[in-house]
Amino acid sequence: MDIFAALGNVITDPVLMLWVLAAAIVGMVAGAIPGLTASAAIAMLLPLTFYMEPLSALAFLYVIGKSGRYGGSISAILFNTPGTAASAATQIDGYPLAQRGMASKAMKVATISSVIGDYTGDILLIFGVGLIAAVALRLGPPELFAIYFAAFVVIGSVIGKSITRGLASAVLGVLVNMIGLDPISAEARFTFGSFDLTNGVSLVPLMIGIFVLGEVFSQIEARHSPVEIVDTSRDHDARARNRLSWAEYRPCMPHVIRSSLIGSFIGVLPGLGSSIAAFVAYGEGKRRARNPEEWGHGALEGIAAPESANNAVSGPSMAPLLTLGIPGSTIGAILMGVFLIHGIQIGPTLLITSRELIFSLFACGLIGIAMYGTIGYFGAAWVGRFIIRIPTNVLYPVIFLTSFIAAFASRGNLFDVLVMVLAGFGGWLMKKFDFNPAAFVISFVLAGGAEETFRQSLLLSHNGLLIFVTRPVALAFLIIGVAALVLRARTLGRQAKEAALNDA
Amino acid sequence: MDRRTFVKLTAAGTALTALSPSMAFAQWEPRRPINLIVPYGAGGGTDSFARALAASAESALPVPMVVVNRPGSSGITGATEAAGARPDGTTFMMTSGGSFLLTYLLRDTDVNPFDSFQTVAQIGDLTTSLMVPMNSPYQTIDDLVADALARPGELRWNHTGRGSFHHIAGQGFANEAGIEAVDVPFDGGGATRAAVIGGQVDFGMIGIQQAAGFESELRVLALVSNMRDPIAVDVPTFAEQGYDVPLISSPITVFAPNGTDAEIITGMEAALQQITSQPEFAAAMLELGNTPGYLNAADARARLEAMRDAAAPIVAALEE
Numbered sequence: 001m002d003i004f005a006a007l008g009n010v011i012t013d014p015v016l017m018l019w020v021l022a023a024a025i026v027g028m029v030a031g032a033i034p035g036l037t038a039s040a041a042i043a044m045l046l047p048l049t050f051y052m053e054p055l056s057a058l059a060f061l062y063v064i065g066k067s068g069r070y071g072g073s074i075s076a077i078l079f080n081t082p083g084t085a086a087s088a089a090t091q092i093d094g095y096p097l098a099q100r101g102m103a104s105k106a107m108k109v110a111t112i113s114s115v116i117g118d119y120t121g122d123i124l125l126i127f128g129v130g131l132i133a134a135v136a137l138r139l140g141p142p143e144l145f146a147i148y149f150a151a152f153v154v155i156g157s158v159i160g161k162s163i164t165r166g167l168a169s170a171v172l173g174v175l176v177n178m179i180g181l182d183p184i185s186a187e188a189r190f191t192f193g194s195f196d197l198t199n200g201v202s203l204v205p206l207m208i209g210i211f212v213l214g215e216v217f218s219q220i221e222a223r224h225s226p227v228e229i230v231d232t233s234r235d236h237d238a239r240a241r242n243r244l245s246w247a248e249y250r251p252c253m254p255h256v257i258r259s260s261l262i263g264s265f266i267g268v269l270p271g272l273g274s275s276i277a278a279f280v281a282y283g284e285g286k287r288r289a290r291n292p293e294e295w296g297h298g299a300l301e302g303i304a305a306p307e308s309a310n311n312a313v314s315g316p317s318m319a320p321l322l323t324l325g326i327p328g329s330t331i332g333a334i335l336m337g338v339f340l341i342h343g344i345q346i347g348p349t350l351l352i353t354s355r356e357l358i359f360s361l362f363a364c365g366l367i368g369i370a371m372y373g374t375i376g377y378f379g380a381a382w383v384g385r386f387i388i389r390i391p392t393n394v395l396y397p398v399i400f401l402t403s404f405i406a407a408f409a410s411r412g413n414l415f416d417v418l419v420m421v422l423a424g425f426g427g428w429l430m431k432k433f434d435f436n437p438a439a440f441v442i443s444f445v446l447a448g449g450a451e452e453t454f455r456q457s458l459l460l461s462h463n464g465l466l467i468f469v470t471r472p473v474a475l476a477f478l479i480i481g482v483a484a485l486v487l488r489a490r491t492l493g494r495q496a497k498e499a500a501l502n503d504a
Numbered sequence: 505m506d507r508r509t510f511v512k513l514t515a516a517g518t519a520l521t522a523l524s525p526s527m528a529f530a531q532w533e534p535r536r537p538i539n540l541i542v543p544y545g546a547g548g549g550t551d552s553f554a555r556a557l558a559a560s561a562e563s564a565l566p567v568p569m570v571v572v573n574r575p576g577s578s579g580i581t582g583a584t585e586a587a588g589a590r591p592d593g594t595t596f597m598m599t600s601g602g603s604f605l606l607t608y609l610l611r612d613t614d615v616n617p618f619d620s621f622q623t624v625a626q627i628g629d630l631t632t633s634l635m636v637p638m639n640s641p642y643q644t645i646d647d648l649v650a651d652a653l654a655r656p657g658e659l660r661w662n663h664t665g666r667g668s669f670h671h672i673a674g675q676g677f678a679n680e681a682g683i684e685a686v687d688v689p690f691d692g693g694g695a696t697r698a699a700v701i702g703g704q705v706d707f708g709m710i711g712i713q714q715a716a717g718f719e720s721e722l723r724v725l726a727l728v729s730n731m732r733d734p735i736a737v738d739v740p741t742f743a744e745q746g747y748d749v750p751l752i753s754s755p756i757t758v759f760a761p762n763g764t765d766a767e768i769i770t771g772m773e774a775a776l777q778q779i780t781s782q783p784e785f786a787a788a789m790l791e792l793g794n795t796p797g798y799l800n801a802a803d804a805r806a807r808l809e810a811m812r813d814a815a816a817p818i819v820a821a822l823e824e
Binding site for chain 2: 050137138139140141181183184185186196198199325340341343345346347348349352353411412413452456459460462
């Protein structure tokens with residue numbers, strides 16, 4: 001068993017353990033700061049990892065992803081402001097509990113559920129990655145394109161409030177990705193003769209712009225509505241109220257198990273992410289709950305379900321990245337860059353060339369979960385108080401400046417800073433006008449691979465487009481994509497009717 | 505004393521120079537750190553060579569050698585910066601000479617290896633090879649060529665991207681053998697190799713070092729070189745099998761901006777020769793699946809000129 005050997009190696013490496021611990025804390029704090037997501041923190045800390053050992057670098061960023069997903073629940077429960085999009089589902093039941101003086105109990109439920117969800121996802125990843133990799137070697141460009149196609153369809157169907165604006169955001173992401181050298185003929189396109197654009201727009205400055213600078217702009221706008229923390233007093237009564245017993249947690253267990261599986265499944269699909277997993281799990285949990293009337297008014301199950309799904313995404317979302325080279329999420333896309341920087345070739349041959357490293361990375365993930373779980377269980381309220389004590393007129397300027405440094409440092413290129421600033425304004429405007437910045441970024445991430453595999457398929461084919469139909473695996477994924485589209489169109493039609501009826 | 509004699513003397517005096525490093529530089533005494541611009545990202549193939557070089561430079565240079573990554577535009581961003589740097593011996597560029605040359609031939613760039621730079625030395629050479637999946641019916645190049653001639657336009661082959669030296673070398677082989685086959689570009693060596701292993705294509709042109717560790721998945725049929733690879737010694741060259749494939753490879757070359765003093769160039773050339781002859785540099789190269797391949801300034805430039813003459817007709821034919 002590779003994973004046990006890896007665990008042994010990792011635990012006996014103090015430097016590596018320190019990085020994992022640092023990641024657990026950094027991720028938790030970044031996730032808890034309203035506006036900063038785990039992927040934003042990873043994009044900003046990326047340049048730091050160029051100077052680290054490959055395993056430390058990957059483990060550091062991977063664990064930030066995990067604890068950042070968890071950290072969002074801290075601000076959702078304590079400040080009634082979701083730290084990440086995914087924790088908006090936690091907020092529904094978390095904040096009512098906090099108002100009743102049971103913030104610590106809510107945090108404990110969130111912590112335990114996140115940890116269980118994260119372990120479920122990671123264990124499925126560890127046992128599944130070998131199987132997927134073995135199959136992955138037989139998948140060629142047509143099959144990969146069919147997977148990309150299915151991903152795009154699924155993204156398109158969960159795109160947010162306005163379908164047209166969501167789709168427009170996704171199309172914009174695809175168009176921006178096309179800037180630079182054509183992946184097949186290596187001809188320049190959409191570069192307007194600009195020398196800097198021939199290599200295209202890099203992901204890291206783009207993401208820092210959209211997710212960090214854009215958020216800072218939004219926070220400047222919202223400056224006059226101060227964030228308030230609920231009372232976390234520690235008198236005798238409060239302690240008694242916030243004690244969590246197994247009898248109280250037991251009803252959450254079925255929800256945690258179901259949500260962990262939902263989260264893992266959604267995680268393995270490229271393009272979806274934590275927030276969708278959290279909301280699907282919340283909806284599904286409420287539908288099946290014995291006490292649906294309590295959901296929304298401070299049900300512990302209503303915290304357990306989205307939190308476990310949110311964190312279960314983390315592990316399985318690595319599977320398409322590691323085995324197929326398809327970045328399933330924005331975090332995956334950044335990690336892909338880190339693998340490249342350290343000369344590790346991801347894809348189906350990864351388990352042949354870097355088996356030890358990959359299992360060590362998984363082991364770091366398992367340890368990281370235990371670390372953020374322990375810190376969170378005993379210290380989440382303290383982390384909340386720490387964040388609230390930093391004045392926003394210090395915090396956001398610091399984040400603002402850091403985003404410039406991070407954008408420059410990722411490649412030492414001033415043009416990237418310009419890209420970051422433009423993306424920052426773009427991201428802010430997109431949010432303001434209800435476009436979907438997340439759909440923009442994930443389409444940007446997936447578009448390159450989709451185009452490349454599509455055109456490779458056509459070159460490989462002896463009969464043009466028929467190659468997608470004559471290869472069974474490719475056909476299967478295309479059918480899944482189309483079926484998802486049809487299904488979604490139907491439910492949308494029904495929802496539209498219901499909405500219309502309600503209005504009337 | 506002319507440059508060649510100087511180099512020979514220096515080579516003979518390696519033992520002596522180990523005792524007094526500064527002896528290697530007759531007049532050139534670098535005082536400030538040397539910036540070695542690598543026009544590719546940190547961690548890539550070319551960057552690993554630069555890191556190996558910088559790590560072994562300590563005993564041969566009195567100042568540190570700092571690797572500066574300036575990626576972008578297929579290596580042209582960094583090359584433009586290096587060409588415009590002050591020629592005072594503090595800035596050099598190390599790049600994949602093959603990629604630089606081919607980018608220049610294909611895209612008619614403002615900077616080029618011959619007019620914008622002075623060649624300092626070559627420190628290694630990357631070679632490409634023709635690989636087939638293990639279960640392929642082709643045991644030799646002759647099998648492949650016979651099948652390709654029987655089914656013109658039917659075969660599919662891949663490489664690491666149009667304009668890469670793997671692509672041009674593969675096209676050179678196709679032209680020489682008179683076969684027609686469709687090329688499918690992939691992104692980088694890893695993806696290209698995985699597609700060959702998975703049988704997506706009939707053959708692929710991939711760096712010989714990529715075959716290490718994949719002996720049970722891949723069969724290397726021929727190497728594009730005039731001699732066998734020092735590590736994969738069992739792989740025959742194209743020439744051995746009767747095919748006169750143009751020698752397109754990717755020499756790792758160090759350049760200096762135009763206008764750099766002759767004594768700086770000679771000093772750096774000598775230092776590079778000393779570095780590349782050290783066992784720790786050889787060990788670092790071995791880890792990258794390669795071996796040091798030192799050529800002095802004149803030979804390194806001649807090598808690039810020969811490659812230009814070999815590649816130009818292939819590139820011209822592609823652009824028709």
